[in-house]
Amino acid sequence: MSLHVGAAPGDIAETVLLPGDPRRAEWAAERFLTNPRRVNDLRGMSGLTGSWQDTPVTIHGSGMGMPSLAIYATELIRDHGARTLIRVGSCGGMQAGLGLNDVILAMTASSTNSPSSSLFREMQFAPCADWPLLRAAVRAAESRGITPHVGGIHSTDSFYDERPDLTEQLRRHRTLAVEMETAELYTIAARHGVRALSILTVSDNLVTGAAMPPADREQGLSAMFDIALAAAFAG
Ligand code: HPA
Numbered sequence: 707m708s709l710h711v712g713a714a715p716g717d718i719a720e721t722v723l724l725p726g727d728p729r730r731a732e733w734a735a736e737r738f739l740t741n742p743r744r745v746n747d748l749r750g751m752s753g754l755t756g757s758w759q760d761t762p763v764t765i766h767g768s769g770m771g772m773p774s775l776a777i778y779a780t781e782l783i784r785d786h787g788a789r790t791l792i793r794v795g796s797c798g799g800m801q802a803g804l805g806l807n808d809v810i811l812a813m814t815a816s817s818t819n820s821p822s823s824s825l826f827r828e829m830q831f832a833p834c835a836d837w838p839l840l841r842a843a844v845r846a847a848e849s850r851g852i853t854p855h856v857g858g859i860h861s862t863d864s865f866y867d868e869r870p871d872l873t874e875q876l877r878r879h880r881t882l883a884v885e886m887e888t889a890e891l892y893t894i895a896a897r898h899g900v901r902a903l904s905i906l907t908v909s910d911n912l913v914t915g916a917a918m919p920p921a922d923r924e925q926g927l928s929a930m931f932d933i934a935l936a937a938a939f940a941g
Contacts, residue, residue: 708785710777711753711766713745718786719755719762721938723931724775724793726887728752728767734794734931735765751778758935768793772861772890776821779891783898790839790901792934793891796909796923797859797883799916800876804908806918807926809854809933810882811835811843812904815889817861818872822893833892836901842940843903846933854933857882859906861889873912883908903937905930 707713725731731752735742739756746753746766753766766782768775775793782788797810804810814834817823822831840856847854860881867873873884888904895902907926910917918926 708781710748710751711746711781711786712748713753713786717745717755718753718782718788719764720787720789721761722764722766722782722788722791723934724766724768724778724791724891726768726770726795730927731765731767734927737928738931738935739763739765759939761939763935763938764788768887771863771886772817772820775887776890776894779894783894783900788900790938791891791895792839792902792938793887793904794927794930794934795885795887795904795906796926797885797906799883799908799911800860800873800881800913802911802913804855804882804911806908806911806916808908809847809852809929810859810906810908811840811847811854811856812859812888812906813840813856814858815861815892815904816858816876816881817889819863820861820890820893822890831893833889833896835892835903836895839901839903839937843905843933843937846936846940850929850932852929852933855882859888859904860884862886877913884912905934
């Protein structure tokens with residue numbers, strides 16, 4: 707048991723999928739895992755462990771934003787032995803050509819600030835996805851008839867953004883999408899020498915104004931969990 711993850715020793719699998727929303731963790735565990743059991747409920751943050759094709763998998767909420775994700779990712783790796791962490795989440799498309807429900811695999815993530823910023827001081831660290839995991843996710847998506855967009859995204863601290871100028875510069879530099887967790891996930895994974903990847907679906911598009919009602923998000927979620935599990939165990 708660690709401060710925010712109340713799991714007993716051995717309760718957390720080496721492979722952890724991280725949706726932001728604890729309810730989604732519960733939903734996905736019921737849908738994708740065999741015999742899921744609750745391993746965390748501290749502060750209402752759900753973590754469940756079950757098996758996928760006879761291999762243990764944990765699905766654990768990360769909460770919203772990098773400070774929340776940093777707490778869970780650090781404890782899951784450092785105190786509970788997680789070795790592969792895959793974020794499964796939504797994002798706002800920053801290029802006009804991105805449609806709702808499109809799948810994005812984040813190769814890297816820009817940020818203006820993150821919990822690790824103070825560690826790097828003047829350094830602008832470039833967080834990057836684990837390459838074999840990214841390659842496996844591309845293959846898993848393509849084999850399911852999905853062509854993923856692969857490239858850089860932006861991890862912001864402010865959902866309600868007051869910097870349209872910054873959004874425009876990121877867009878000009880071909881940033882695919884904005885979300886709130888990946889830059890820190892990749893940085894923490896690098897620090898601990900474990901694998902990480904973010905698989906995202908476009909829930910809204912900042913350029914076109916298209917937006918998906920929350921009730922319609924299930925389809926994209928299923929595809930992401932499916933790709934994440936196939937990629938995690940692709941050998
Ligand atoms: N901004 C930040 N995070 C998000 C967005 C957004 O527009 N959409 C989904 N996650």
